[in-house]
Amino acid sequence: MNAPDQAVARDALVVAGKAYRSRLLVGTGKYRDFDETRRAIEASGAEIVTVAIRRTNIGQNKGEPSILEVLPPSRYTILPNTAGCYTAQDAVRTLRLARELLDGHALAKLEVLGDAESLYPNMPETLAAAKTLVAEGFQVMAYCSDDPILARQLEELGCVAVMPLASLIGSGMGIINPWNLQIIIDRISVPVLVDAGIGTASDAAIAMELGCDGVLMNTAIAKAKEPVRMAHAMKLAVEAGREAFLAGRMPKKPYEASPSSPTDGLIQD
Amino acid sequence: MAGSIRILVNGAPREFAQAPTVAQFLDQLDLAGKRVAIERNGEIVPRSRFVEERLSEGDRIEVVVAVGGG
Numbered sequence: 001m002n003a004p005d006q007a008v009a010r011d012a013l014v015v016a017g018k019a020y021r022s023r024l025l026v027g028t029g030k031y032r033d034f035d036e037t038r039r040a041i042e043a044s045g046a047e048i049v050t051v052a053i054r055r056t057n058i059g060q061n062k063g064e065p066s067i068l069e070v071l072p073p074s075r076y077t078i079l080p081n082t083a084g085c086y087t088a089q090d091a092v093r094t095l096r097l098a099r100e101l102l103d104g105h106a107l108a109k110l111e112v113l114g115d116a117e118s119l120y121p122n123m124p125e126t127l128a129a130a131k132t133l134v135a136e137g138f139q140v141m142a143y144c145s146d147d148p149i150l151a152r153q154l155e156e157l158g159c160v161a162v163m164p165l166a167s168l169i170g171s172g173m174g175i176i177n178p179w180n181l182q183i184i185i186d187r188i189s190v191p192v193l194v195d196a197g198i199g200t201a202s203d204a205a206i207a208m209e210l211g212c213d214g215v216l217m218n219t220a221i222a223k224a225k226e227p228v229r230m231a232h233a234m235k236l237a238v239e240a241g242r243e244a245f246l247a248g249r250m251p252k253k254p255y256e257a258s259p260s261s262p263t264d265g266l267i268q269d
Numbered sequence: 270m271a272g273s274i275r276i277l278v279n280g281a282p283r284e285f286a287q288a289p290t291v292a293q294f295l296d297q298l299d300l301a302g303k304r305v306a307i308e309r310n311g312e313i314v315p316r317s318r319f320v321e322e323r324l325s326e327g328d329r330i331e332v333v334v335a336v337g338g339g
Contacts, residue, residue: 027339037337052338055279055331056305058298067337068304083338093308097333100313101306169339218339 011246013214015191016107016139016160018077020047023208024238025079025193027218031227034070040221041071044231048077050109050216052084053098078102079141081109086122088112088129095138108133109163109195109216111143119169119196123150127157134158143195146180148187155190162188163216166207167197170219174203178210185211201230201237208241209249274326291319294330306333 012019026046031037041049049071068078080098082091095108110129114122121144133140134157141161142154151162164184167173174197175181185192191213198204198217207215215238224230272287278298285297291314295301307314308331314322324330 028337029339031337050339051335053306053333054336056300056303056334058278058300058332066304066334068335078335080335081338093311096313097306097308097331098335100315101304101333101335216339222339 011242013191015048015141020077021045022047022235022238023214023242024204024234025050025214025216026221026231026234027081027216028067028071029218030222034065034067036227037067038070040227040231041076042231043228043235044221045235046076048079050079050081050218053080053082053094053101073102073105077107078105079107079109080105082111082129084113085111086113086125088125088132091125091129092132092136095133096136099138106137107139107141107160109141109143110159121145121165123147127153130154130157130159141193146177146184148180148183151184151188151192155188159190161191161193161213163193163195165196166194166203169196171197172199172220172223173197174199175206175210178206181207181210181212198234201233204234204237205241205244208238209244211245214238274324276324276327277329279330279332285324288323288325291322291324294324295319295332298332300332304334307331308333 013023022045024044024046025048026041026044027050028037051067082094085091085094091110091112112122112125112129114120123145126142126144130140130142140159141163142159143163144151144154146164151164154162166175193214193216194207194212195216198215198220204215221227221231221234274285274288275282276285291307310329
């Protein structure tokens, strides 16, 4: 491994005391089939993958493998989510079931939605759920609005990561408000991950250049024309953005051009 | 049928010939050996209790699995 590769390897994302090499977290929904899911997630290099918890279809799909057979918990850190929950009570109930399903695994993604049109988070319910879940020993990664005060409140409640939206879930609109994200990044000491709204590789790179600790996405990969290829693009983008952040970008100088080649020794008559 | 009971499973009523244990219940629904979590009347039933815990008339049971999601 050459020196920059070693630097990438050392630069771990630490969530709830556990180190991860990849700063890209991916969802497992909206793929054509399990084979595509597996190949895309492999190409993304993600170590943490989200799953949803749902009622089983009794008497249907008997022979069908489960997502946990396709993405075994022995290889991936499974992050159960509360997608589709609109109250703190439903979110807590879902994660209690998830913890039982995953043999006591405490890491969980909390999301409590406010309305079905925007899928914008309901922050009072999110805060209430976070409080209960932390008290019950869950390690909560909380999907939230990009409000710096609410993000800080989640941190104060004991969440292990705050995950503000870049834009609406599944919208692919990219980072709508980089300034709010920056304030959150600057003021929060637990990892800040952008969750939702990433559309393409540059969005992920920008999130990382802003100083985000990681990015969580699903639709941007699953609904690309070639999901496996986009998964790889996202891996590169997150790595590139992180490296650029660590390298420290040059200052922006809007009114000052500066040639990159020497100004003396020009060939002239 | 004498002794038969009704249980609400994932929101839909089902008849069982006699009160099953959770393990028997899963077996009858072809879910034995599958990775599922069970909630009985709002309370988690730990896997370690599947063999001994017996369901009763009117129970509300949720059987959940992990599915793809973001």
